[in-house]
Every structure is written in C-alpha cells, then in structure tokens.
Amino acid sequence: MPTERPGVPRIVIAAMSVLVLVVTGFAWRSVDDLRSNIATAGRLGLGGGSDGAVDILMVGTDSRTDAHGNALTQSELDSLRAGDEVASNTDTIVLIRVPNDGSSATAISIPRDAYVEVPGIGKSKINAAYGATKENKRLELVEQGVADTDADSQSTEAGREALIESVADLTGVTVDHYAEVGLLGFVLLTDAVGGVNVCLNAPVDEPLSGANFPGGEQTLSGADALSFVRQRHDLPRGDLDRIVRQQVFMASLVRSVLSAKTLSNPSKLSQLSSAVQRSVVLDSDWDIIQFATRLQDLAGGKVKFETIPAVDINGVTDYGESIVEVDPDAVKTYVEGLLDGSADEQDSAPTTDAPTVDPSSVTVDVANDSGIDGLANGVAASLGSLGYTSGSVGNYEGSSVSTTTIQAADPDSDAARSVATALGGLEVASDDTLPRDTVRVVLASDYSGPGADGSTTSPTTSSPTTEETLASSAGESPAPPIDAGSAGPACVN
Incomplete structure (x- = not known):
C-alpha cells in the first residue's frame, strides 16, 4: 500500500519535552551530578544505531510517582489536575529518528489507539502494551510470592520491553534508546523555561481539564500548560484540536529552550537539569551527555514533527472499540524513507509530482x-x-x-x-x-491505494466518538506541518 503522510503530527508534549533537553545539551552545568542522579532502566533489549540513525523511543505516562518511584505530594497531584486514577497508560509514544551525523531530528508520533500486535497479548491498542503487560506480570509475580516492591519493578520492566517490541514490530526499526517522563515532568520542564507562549482563537473554559483561558496570545506555565495540551472536550474537532495544540506548544517550547535567554541563564539550565533528575527515566546504556554534545548545534528548524501513516483514524473493532487502523508495511516504508536522502530536502524541495497545496x-x-x-x-x-x-x-x-x-x-x-x-x-x-x-x-476495481482495505467507516456516518476515539471527520482540516524553527506562536482552537 502506498504510504500516507498525514499533515497533523500527533505529538504529545510530555515525552517530547525530553527531546528538547537532549538536543540542547542540558547537562553542561553538572555532568557528574546528572549522571549520578538520573533514574535509569536496564535490560530493555535495545540496539545501537546500526540502521543509519539513532532511534529514541520517548514515552509519556500518567504516572502519579516521580522517576524514582516516590509518590507525588498531594499538592503536586492537585497541581496536575489529573484526577485520582492510578494508571500506567502510555498515551504518548514518539519515535525520534536522528541520523548518525546528528544533522537533524524527526519526531514521529504513534497514535495511542493504533491497533497493533502486542507480544503476549495479540491485537491491541498500542498504549495498552506497557500497562496491560505490566499488570499481567505483576499479578503473576505476586501469585508466586514475590514481594510487592520487587513485583512492581520487574513488571514495569516487562511493560517497557513489550512496548519497545511493539514499536519495533510496527516501524521496522530497532529502538536504540528509551526515555520516559510522567505528568510531573511536563510541569517542571515548562516552568524551567519560564512558561511557553501560546495563542488561542477564542476563550475556553472546560472544567474536566482545568483549561480556562482568554483568547489571544498568552504565556502558560506548569499546570495551566498541562491543561492547555490535555483539553479535548468542548473543542470544535475534539482530539484533532488537541493534537494541533500539542504540536504548536512543542514548537514554542523548543524555541524557548533554544533561545539565548535559556542557554545563557545558569539558573534556568540548573532548573532544567533538576527537572530531568526528578521526572525522566533513561535506559542505563545511554551516555546522554555524549549524545547531547553531538547535537548541541542542532537548530530548531532541524527538529521536525511527523506522524505515522494511518489507514483509518475512526476504525472500530468487531466488538465496538474505537481504534486507529494502521498498515505496518506502509509505516515501515514511511519510517525508512526518513533516512532516504535528507528529510530537509524532501520538505524544502517539493517535486512536480507532489505539489505543495493546502x-x-x-x-x-x-x-x-x-x-x-x-x-x-x-x-x-x-x-x-x-x-x-x-x-x-x-x-x-x-x-x-x-x-x-x-x-x-x-x-x-x-x-x-x-x-x-x-x-x-x-x-x-x-x-x-x-x-x-x-x-x-x-x-474502479483496480484501486489498491490508501483506504483500499475494505473499511466501511465513513467520516460522515461513523459511530459516535467516545473519550478514547481520535475524533475526526473528512471535512475537518489539519494544521500545516510545523517545525521548531517556525515563527510563532500559531493561533489554534
């Protein structure tokens, strides 16, 4: 099947905040301090960049603990406006491809509802790979008499491995490094840069997410920023509008970190480093300092936000669950194509066969x-x-x-x-x-391109969306692609 390249990257901000720190060399302040205090995870079956790029899996979780397993304080939980539910969801799954020469970075979002093969589970939404595997393993270990603390640690490792394998099977790449960040990390990282500029087309007041903002340009920090990127109710296009918010927020955040006001400010760099130590988990084999130094000259315009191709974002299983249908062959072709020549050449020099059009x-x-x-x-x-x-x-x-x-x-x-x-x-x-x-x-009957899988889901007659559905209709247009070097902020719903 030919590859589709939807124009809206479905990037979720929590995990992508880690990328900002990676590409700016956040740890120059105190290398030894960072190395000794950052949380790590081992035995994840990772690769080594042998396919022409360093592939980093960024995962954002709904964890109510910090990176070291310490429970968040009640005031921190209240500031997250995330409710009391204890979860191990990975609603943020982003694969970062960095060519071995470090000249660019492409962040590829994998929709949380992408319906894929999960080892040990079978066909499932990809965001269940981590949580479902972890819980199954935890129950198995507890029944064997393993202490709760050890069972939690071992089952968390199993969940991470299942997610890494699921992403590798879908994209055809070997994941080289792993980074994980929770909700608290998003708040800490946003505060560290002094807030992020956003722009709304109209005022919003939505109590479920805590989003209550005037229209126009404004600077959001911490919990307000989290509410801004998490809101999906009461938006004209539901999750599509949330996706656009996340994209423009991320671009603005990258600009903030790359600005001289951040890079020349020892206090902000110190705050960034502290935020990473508290909220980020990295694989134990990753020399993050060496990697960050390699990328210290990476400009914002060289950080692109993309998404995997999707067959149907309004798919439904036989038992009525809302899913995003994907074609693994098309996904593999797309991901491999990011290294076929320069991604920048592909973006900046459209051919006559692929005209630039809104x-x-x-x-x-x-x-x-x-x-x-x-x-x-x-x-x-x-x-x-x-x-x-x-x-x-x-x-x-x-x-x-x-x-x-x-x-x-x-x-x-x-x-x-x-x-x-x-x-x-x-x-x-x-x-x-x-x-x-x-x-x-x-x-005609010879057609075999995108949408030729026999799906009967219509963008105008599909089943009513639920909270889990990636809401969309064919009459709704995505925002044009954005890179971190673009002027902004762009105004959004």
Missing part, C-alpha cells in the same frame, strides 16, 4: 464504480486524515470505468495532482463540469 482548500468527491462495498468510504476517510475537505461520497453515476481516475476542471492544477499523489500516483482527466476547487476520485 488540503483544506480542496474539496474531494469520491465516487465508487468498483463494485466493492465501502471502498469510497475508506478512501474518503484516508483523504480526510490528510486534511482534504470531504465532498460527496457514494456510487458513480457516469459511464462505467475500468481504471481509477482523478477528475478535475484543470487536470494540471496543484489540487488535482496533490490528490493523485496522495492516492498513489493516479491518472488525472479533465472534467470541466467540476468547480475549480473540487476534485473527483472515480474508483
């Missing part, structure tokens, strides 16, 4: 003439995940076709060619009855 400005009708039930809905959902505006979706009313074709008033337009490229390089034909901002996809 997908939200293009309305796409999808007409099914294939005889395959649900094909039009699957293709429409795939295009919707890329940000194209949904037009009509149904059966083709014209003369029967034998070859899948893109139709447009101007077959040479950027809009037509962008849709053709997104669906695997289809032929484009002229149809002057179509509006200039509308493209029609006519599907």
Whole structure:
C-alpha cells in the first residue's frame, strides 16, 4: 500500500519535552551530578544505531510517582489536575529518528489507539502494551510470592520491553534508546523555561481539564500548560484540536529552550537539569551527555514533527472499540524513507509530482464504480486524515470505468495532482463540469491505494466518538506541518 503522510503530527508534549533537553545539551552545568542522579532502566533489549540513525523511543505516562518511584505530594497531584486514577497508560509514544551525523531530528508520533500486535497479548491498542503487560506480570509475580516492591519493578520492566517490541514490530526499526517522563515532568520542564507562549482563537473554559483561558496570545506555565495540551472536550474537532495544540506548544517550547535567554541563564539550565533528575527515566546504556554534545548545534528548524501513516483514524473493532487502523508495511516504508536522502530536502524541495497545496482548500468527491462495498468510504476517510475537505461520497453515476481516475476542471492544477499523489500516483482527466476547487476520485476495481482495505467507516456516518476515539471527520482540516524553527506562536482552537 502506498504510504500516507498525514499533515497533523500527533505529538504529545510530555515525552517530547525530553527531546528538547537532549538536543540542547542540558547537562553542561553538572555532568557528574546528572549522571549520578538520573533514574535509569536496564535490560530493555535495545540496539545501537546500526540502521543509519539513532532511534529514541520517548514515552509519556500518567504516572502519579516521580522517576524514582516516590509518590507525588498531594499538592503536586492537585497541581496536575489529573484526577485520582492510578494508571500506567502510555498515551504518548514518539519515535525520534536522528541520523548518525546528528544533522537533524524527526519526531514521529504513534497514535495511542493504533491497533497493533502486542507480544503476549495479540491485537491491541498500542498504549495498552506497557500497562496491560505490566499488570499481567505483576499479578503473576505476586501469585508466586514475590514481594510487592520487587513485583512492581520487574513488571514495569516487562511493560517497557513489550512496548519497545511493539514499536519495533510496527516501524521496522530497532529502538536504540528509551526515555520516559510522567505528568510531573511536563510541569517542571515548562516552568524551567519560564512558561511557553501560546495563542488561542477564542476563550475556553472546560472544567474536566482545568483549561480556562482568554483568547489571544498568552504565556502558560506548569499546570495551566498541562491543561492547555490535555483539553479535548468542548473543542470544535475534539482530539484533532488537541493534537494541533500539542504540536504548536512543542514548537514554542523548543524555541524557548533554544533561545539565548535559556542557554545563557545558569539558573534556568540548573532548573532544567533538576527537572530531568526528578521526572525522566533513561535506559542505563545511554551516555546522554555524549549524545547531547553531538547535537548541541542542532537548530530548531532541524527538529521536525511527523506522524505515522494511518489507514483509518475512526476504525472500530468487531466488538465496538474505537481504534486507529494502521498498515505496518506502509509505516515501515514511511519510517525508512526518513533516512532516504535528507528529510530537509524532501520538505524544502517539493517535486512536480507532489505539489505543495493546502488540503483544506480542496474539496474531494469520491465516487465508487468498483463494485466493492465501502471502498469510497475508506478512501474518503484516508483523504480526510490528510486534511482534504470531504465532498460527496457514494456510487458513480457516469459511464462505467475500468481504471481509477482523478477528475478535475484543470487536470494540471496543484489540487488535482496533490490528490493523485496522495492516492498513489493516479491518472488525472479533465472534467470541466467540476468547480475549480473540487476534485473527483472515480474508483474502479483496480484501486489498491490508501483506504483500499475494505473499511466501511465513513467520516460522515461513523459511530459516535467516545473519550478514547481520535475524533475526526473528512471535512475537518489539519494544521500545516510545523517545525521548531517556525515563527510563532500559531493561533489554534
């Protein structure tokens, strides 16, 4: 299946905060102090950058303890506004690919609801790999008479290993290093840089997350910043708007850390180092100081935010659970492609086959003439995940076709060619009855591109979303890609 590259990186900020510290050489203040006090995890079955890049798995957890297993104080828990539920969820899963020459970094988000093979469990949401494996192992050890403390430590290790293996199986890369950060870490890291600038299109007041902010540009710190990136209720596009918030927040946070105000301020560097010691777990084989020094000249514009390709972000299992359907082959092709030449060349020099176009400005009708039930809905959902505006979706009313074709008033337009490229390089034909901002996809039985897996989930008729669902519809457009060197902050919902 051709690779899809959705325009909205689903980056969750807690784990990505670690990347900020890695790429700026946070530990120059006191190398020995950091090395001796940072929490580590061993025996995780990690690799060594032999595939052309150092691949770092960043994990954000809902842990109510610090990195050393110490319970957070009640005041700290209250400041997180995260409720009382004790969890081991890894709702943040980000793979960082850094070419061996250290010239750039690409952060690839894996949606928490991606439906994958988990060792020992089978098909499951990937965010259950850590928690479910940990709990199963813990119960097994307790039944064997192992002390609670030892059972928790050993089961945590098993959970981490299961997640690492799940990510490796999905992406085709060997994870070289592992970093984990909890909710407290996000607050501490944001406070360390003196807050982060954000901009809202309109005021928000949502009590479940604690988000209560005026519209316009503002600086958020600590718990307010956490509420900003965690809110999903009462947003026009639910989780899609939360994803965009997280992306622009991360870009702003990177800019703050890379600024002279932070790098030349011993007090802020000290606060960053203390935050890492309290909240970050790294694999025991990682010489983080050496790695950070290699990347000290990495500019914000060389830190890109991406996401794995998805077949259907509104998927549903046979038993009604909301999932994100992914094609492991497409994911592997995409991840491998990040090292085929320069990622910057791919981003900065679009070819004539892949024109630069705002997908939200293009309305796409999808007409099914294939005889395959649900094909039009699957293709429409795939295009919707890329940000194209949904037009009509149904059966083709014209003369029967034998070859899948893109139709447009101007077959040479950027809009037509962008849709053709997104669906695997289809032929484009002229149809002057179509509006200039509308493209029609006519599907024949030969179609095998994105959305051709037989999914019947329609972006306009899918089941009602739940709190676990990555809410989306084909009529909702993502924000354009953002890198950490962009001017900002961008205003968001």
